Amino acid sequence: MQTLISFHSTHAAMEAELVGEEAGIPCRLVPLPPAIDAGCGLVLLCDSDVSGSIIGLLAARHVPLDGVYDGRSGAWHRRTGS
Amino acid sequence: MSELIDARGLSCPTPVLMAKKALAQEGAQGLQVLVDNEAAAENLRALGASLGYEVQVAADGSGGYTVSFAPGGQGTAPAPARPAREQYIVVLAGDEMGQGDPAFGRKLLEGYLYALTEQDELPAYILCYNKGVYLTCVNEKSKTDLAKMEAKGVQVLSCGLCLDYYGLKEQLGVGQVTNMYRICELMRSYPVVRP
Numbered sequence: 001m002q003t004l005i006s007f008h009s010t011h012a013a014m015e016a017e018l019v020g021e022e023a024g025i026p027c028r029l030v031p032l033p034p035a036i037d038a039g040c041g042l043v044l045l046c047d048s049d050v051s052g053s054i055i056g057l058l059a060a061r062h063v064p065l066d067g068v069y070d071g072r073s074g075a076w077h078r079r080t081g082s
Numbered sequence: 083m084s085e086l087i088d089a090r091g092l093s094c095p096t097p098v099l100m101a102k103k104a105l106a107q108e109g110a111q112g113l114q115v116l117v118d119n120e121a122a123a124e125n126l127r128a129l130g131a132s133l134g135y136e137v138q139v140a141a142d143g144s145g146g147y148t149v150s151f152a153p154g155g156q157g158t159a160p161a162p163a164r165p166a167r168e169q170y171i172v173v174l175a176g177d178e179m180g181q182g183d184p185a186f187g188r189k190l191l192e193g194y195l196y197a198l199t200e201q202d203e204l205p206a207y208i209l210c211y212n213k214g215v216y217l218t219c220v221n222e223k224s225k226t227d228l229a230k231m232e233a234k235g236v237q238v239l240s241c242g243l244c245l246d247y248y249g250l251k252e253q254l255g256v257g258q259v260t261n262m263y264r265i266c267e268l269m270r271s272y273p274v275v276r277p
Contacts, residue, residue: 014185031197042193
């Protein structure tokens with residue numbers, strides 16, 4: 001399973017990818033899937049088993065998240081509490 | 083009797099041009115071309131295949147190659163399943179999408195390639211030239227997406243001259259090397275999408 005992390009701004013999304021890459025965690029920015037929102041934006045995609053590490057790092061670096069979604073291409077579900 | 087062309091020392095795409103001229107001559111029975119690099123040999127192989135020749139490439143063990151063209155091949159140029167005008171090709175002429183902040187432009191292009199992998203209709207070809215060859219050689223994210231599309235039948239082609247110019251020949255990670263003649267031919271045969 002994969003996880004998507006959305007942000008309030010593109011700058012935050014780009015910073016988040018750098019945070020993940022600097023920590024050696026495989027992740028990448030992808031366009032916001034229409035299944036989540038019809039708007040445009042970049043979201044961070046990673047495997048679900050490393051999502052907790054990335055979310056922890058982003059919190060430590062004060063990079064605010066918008067939402068966290070689990071699933072796979074075409075079928076994403078917002079994580080409870082995110 | 084087959085003609086012999088010594089194209090050693092000549093840079094891409096001159097060997098292909100010389101071979102194409104020789105093969106176009108009336109009564110051409112075959113052709114042998116000597117070249118001194120693998121990319122030229124592969125470009126000649128692609129030329130012969132597209133013209134319906136049987137092509138053999140023999141390495142001499144010291145960096146040289148003899149490419150032999152014989153009439154009677156079936157032609158391996160992939161016949162499009164649908165007319166070319168109903169398909170499309172994507173041209174990646176740089177490693178950024180649009181003009182503006184370079185870092186943002188690179189992220190946009192990575193995002194474009196990811197989104198392209200999810201399209202119902204994939205392109206017939208993806209052509210990479212100038213700094214676009216970084217996408218087949220250096221950028222791991224774009225290499226992953228391009229390899230995914232290649233596995234689904236998309237032909238990913240990088241300009242050999244460009245690989246040479248940027249010193250990336252040895253780093254090609256996905257797709258094949260092509261030359262300007264093939265790029266010209268493809269760009270006039272298919273609708274072109276330029277992100």
